Amino acid sequence: MSFDVLGGEELEIRELVRRLAQERIAPRAAEIDGSHEFPWDVVELFREHGLFGLYFPEHYGGLGTSTLLGLIAIEEVSKVCATSGLVLAVQELGSLPIKLAGSEEQKQRFLPPLASGEVLAAYALSEAGSGSDSAAMRTTARREGDAYVLDGSKRFITNAGVAGSYVVFAKTDPEAGHEGVSAFVVEPDSPGFEVTRLEPKMGIAGSTTGELAFDGCRVPAGNLIGEEGEGFRIAMRTLDRSRPGIAAQALGIAQGATDYALDYARHRETFGKPIATHQLIAAKLADMETECEAARGLLYRFARMVDAGVSGPELTKASAMAKLKCGDVAMAVTTEAVQILGGYGYIKEYPVERYMRDAKITQIYEGTQEVQRLVIAREMVRAAATVSA
């Protein structure tokens, strides 16, 4: 009897993605990491097999499948290549503001090319001086006739230079704190828009991370998402839903490293026997597998909540818990995987050092682990206050 929590269609799609990942993406992973080149061939593979559509409703050109399946696809791809897993996760991150708060006309206009992967998405919230404290952003947008004019810059934006659709957050009322933030779809051919720098990084090397400059950048007024002043709420609602994509990436990295370390430990012999049978190594393997499974439990629980229509503070907390657990597990497990391989873990001929470098970012972006803990504690206090009131 199988205790797999997945149902028939979910298992089929997982098998398809797993096969594509292992046969087509795994052989490219070291090269993507070494060359630092954006993996357009992987994008093409996702397009061919409709994987960008997993998260999108059918009437906007998607497959209309569950949140769980979207996350499973990211997990499976990240088991072999975290850069490629991120391509799927960021497609959802950069599309969610439109899905959650766009008008019907905007959804019809922007979502189908995102669902097919013809256009790649980006989400531009962070700035040089405002990451965790994103409401401290300085980019502004002022209305001029039938357009908004954006001035300022964004830093650390994933898919910079490859995206065809950037959701950009800017202040339409700089005096109003987070109530003054608005959200816009900016297309890269907008006058006054430029990608001014790409960052060399520790990990996820094939993913572009760049700086965007807006110098009197004119955006049609019809590209404002929601109302003026709603941008910060849209940004936060988006992150509630998108963070688990990073959790799925982290879980994939962790499971990929665990599987590799297990295989290695079964075949590497010291003192006349496989290292997997030395108790100290066996204990590491047991802890790694257990931690992955615990992280998966939180992640899939979040997905089931979304698919059941749960929203609000309960979902915010579940999302933060999934991101926190999966990111911390990825870092801990990949460090142990390097240890299990000994000297071979430290050299580039073996993939576990890449897994360890890739894991670190999952503790930083889409809200650091410190921010996740603050969010979880805030929701705990809020819920306790409601019960005792």
Ligand SMILES: Cc1cc2nc3c(=O)[nH]c(=O)nc-3n(C[C@H](O)[C@H](O)[C@H](O)COP(=O)(O)OP(=O)(O)OC[C@H]3O[C@@H](n4cnc5c(N)ncnc54)[C@H](O)[C@@H]3O)c2cc1C
């Ligand atoms: C590779 C990469 C890709 C990225 N992609 C995107 C993207 O696509 N779009 C986007 O908008 N951003 C993106 N980011 C930005 C990322 O989300 C931020 O770097 C992150 O939110 C942290 O912000 P910061 O770097 O300004 O650190 P800071 O906010 O300056 O934080 C520094 C440290 O202080 C801690 N800290 C901050 N405030 C508190 C507090 N109140 N209590 C306790 N500790 C605190 C933080 O946890 C951290 O450890 C990306 C970053 C990287 C490196």
